[in-house]
Amino acid sequence: MSIEAQEVSPPNGTLARKLDSWFGLTEHGTNIQRELLGGLTTFMAMAYITVVNPAILSETGMDFGAVFVATCLAAAVGSFIMGALANYPIAQAPGMGQNAYFTFGIVLGMGTSWQSALGAVFVSGIIFIILSVLPIREWLINAIPRSLKLGISAGIGFFLAIIALAGGGVVVDDPATLVSLGDLTEPPAILLLLGFVLIAALSHRGMIGAVVIGMLAVTAVGWVFGVAEFKGLTSMPPSIAPVFMQMDLSSVFEWSMITVVLTLLLVDVFDTAGTLVGVATRANMLDEKGHLPRLRKALLADSGATTIGAVFGTSSTTSYIESAAGVATGARTGLAAITTAALFILCLFIAPLAQSIPAYASGAALLFVACLMARALEKLDWNDITESAPALVTAMAMPLTYSIADGIGIGFICYAVTALIAGRTRECPLAVYVVAIIFGLKFAFL
Numbered sequence: 001m002s003i004e005a006q007e008v009s010p011p012n013g014t015l016a017r018k019l020d021s022w023f024g025l026t027e028h029g030t031n032i033q034r035e036l037l038g039g040l041t042t043f044m045a046m047a048y049i050t051v052v053n054p055a056i057l058s059e060t061g062m063d064f065g066a067v068f069v070a071t072c073l074a075a076a077v078g079s080f081i082m083g084a085l086a087n088y089p090i091a092q093a094p095g096m097g098q099n100a101y102f103t104f105g106i107v108l109g110m111g112t113s114w115q116s117a118l119g120a121v122f123v124s125g126i127i128f129i130i131l132s133v134l135p136i137r138e139w140l141i142n143a144i145p146r147s148l149k150l151g152i153s154a155g156i157g158f159f160l161a162i163i164a165l166a167g168g169g170v171v172v173d174d175p176a177t178l179v180s181l182g183d184l185t186e187p188p189a190i191l192l193l194l195g196f197v198l199i200a201a202l203s204h205r206g207m208i209g210a211v212v213i214g215m216l217a218v219t220a221v222g223w224v225f226g227v228a229e230f231k232g233l234t235s236m237p238p239s240i241a242p243v244f245m246q247m248d249l250s251s252v253f254e255w256s257m258i259t260v261v262l263t264l265l266l267v268d269v270f271d272t273a274g275t276l277v278g279v280a281t282r283a284n285m286l287d288e289k290g291h292l293p294r295l296r297k298a299l300l301a302d303s304g305a306t307t308i309g310a311v312f313g314t315s316s317t318t319s320y321i322e323s324a325a326g327v328a329t330g331a332r333t334g335l336a337a338i339t340t341a342a343l344f345i346l347c348l349f350i351a352p353l354a355q356s357i358p359a360y361a362s363g364a365a366l367l368f369v370a371c372l373m374a375r376a377l378e379k380l381d382w383n384d385i386t387e388s389a390p391a392l393v394t395a396m397a398m399p400l401t402y403s404i405a406d407g408i409g410i411g412f413i414c415y416a417v418t419a420l421i422a423g424r425t426r427e428c429p430l431a432v433y434v435v436a437i438i439f440g441l442k443f444a445f446l
Helices: 014-023 032-046 049-060 064-086 098-110 114-133 135-142 146-167 187-204 210-224 255-282 295-312 323-329 334-347 359-379 385-401 404-421 430-445
Strands: 092-094 171-174 178-181 317-319
Touching: 014 032, 014 334, 032 210, 032 323, 032 334, 032 359, 049 064, 049 092, 049 098, 049 114, 064 092, 064 295, 064 317, 064 334, 092 295, 098 114, 098 255, 114 255, 114 295, 135 430, 146 171, 146 187, 146 255, 146 323, 146 359, 146 385, 146 404, 187 210, 187 359, 210 323, 210 359, 255 295, 255 317, 255 323, 255 359, 255 404, 255 430, 295 317, 323 334, 323 359, 359 385, 385 404, 404 430
Parallel strands: none
Antiparallel strands: 092 317, 171 178
16 A cells, blocks of 8 residues: 555654644655655656656757756756745656657757757746746636546556556557557566566555665666666766757747647646646645645746756656655655755766666556556546546546647547536536637647
8 A cells, every 4th residue: 555644743853843844744644754755766766857858859969968967957946846836746857748749849840940949948938937827727727627637647647557568568569459568578577567566565564665665676686687787876967058048039939839839838738737636636635625735836836847947958847747656655745856856966966876777667666656546536426427437538548649638638528528418518617618629729730
C-alpha cells in the first residue's frame, strides 16, 4: 500500500518548526523526512529528462551541453516556484511531447529556426501567465466534473504505465497491431518487472522509501552485470551560453507561428491541468467540493516556468506526472518539490551519476505509481453511464494517443455530447462545452 496522510507529531527544533509552519507538514499528515524522500523519489523518476531533452532538442542544431544545463535550471526554478508559491509536491521540467513537437513539428517539420521556436515558447508562456492571473483558467479547471477528474487521474496512470513498459522493452511498437509484447528474456525487461514487484512487495510490508529502494536495487544489479553503465559521480557543467536568451521574437507574429503559439498554449494548459488534477487527487489534496487548493498560485508557477525555461533555452516547461512517484512515497507539500529543485541544481555537477539511472529502473517506479493512480476508477459512479463512460474513454485515450492533452480533449467532447443527447444539458457545466468546442476546433484545424 502507499503512504497516506496520517497523524504525525509536531517536530522539534527551530528549523523543523519553521518548516512545519511554512509548509503545514503536520496539517498535511507528513514530516520532513517523508518530504525529502518524496522529493528524492520524484527526482529519480524524472532524472531521465536531463538526458532525453538535450538529445531531442539537439536534433535541431542546439548545443547538447547547453541544453542539458538549461534543462536542469528550468526544472530547478520551476520546481522551486511550485513548492514555495503553491505548496504543491509537484516538480516541473521541460515536457516530453512538447520537446518532440518543438523539434519534429516546428523546427524540422516547418523549417523554422530553433531560435524562432524558442520565441514561440516564450510568447505562449506569457499568454499562459496572463490566463493564470485572470480567473478564466482557474474557473476552467475547477469546472471539470468529478468523474472526468477521476478519469484523468487514472488516464495519467495508464500513460505512465505505457511509458514505463516501453522504456523497459516489455512492450514494443508493431506495424500491424500498433503495440506488441517485447522480448521478456532481455535484461531490461526482466529488471523492470523485478523492480516493480520488489516495490509492490515492500510497499505492502509498509516499508517507507520502497520506491527508492526498488529503483536503486535494480540499478545496482544492472551496474554489476553490465546492463546499465555507471558513468561516474561528478563533472563540471557545460556552458549555457549557446542557447541562453536566444529567443527570436521577430517571427512569432507571422500567421504560421501564431498557430504554433496557440498549439503550444493548448497543450501546456491541458497537460498541466491533467497533471495537477491527477497528482492532487492521488495526494488527497482536493477540497470538499472537489476543487484544487491554491490553484491560481500553482498555475502561475507552471506558466512562469515555461517563460523562464524559454529564456534558459529549452522547450515548454510543465508539471511532471512523475511527481506521483514522490506522492506515493509520502510527499504532500511543497517541501518535496523544493527538494527536487535542489537535486536538479546538484545534478549540474553530478550529471554522470544522474545519467547512470537506467530507464528500466525509473520505469519500475512509474509502473507501480500507475497501478496506484488507476485506483481512481473505483470511485466512479458506474451506475450512471453518462458519467462513467466519458471518464473511462478519457483514461483510455491518454496512453493510446500518447498525449495527456489529447486524452482530455476526447474526454471533454464525449462528456459534452453525451450530456447533450441524454438531455442533461443543464447538469453539464458551461466550461465543459467551452473546452469541448476548443478541442473540436483544435482536432479539426491544428
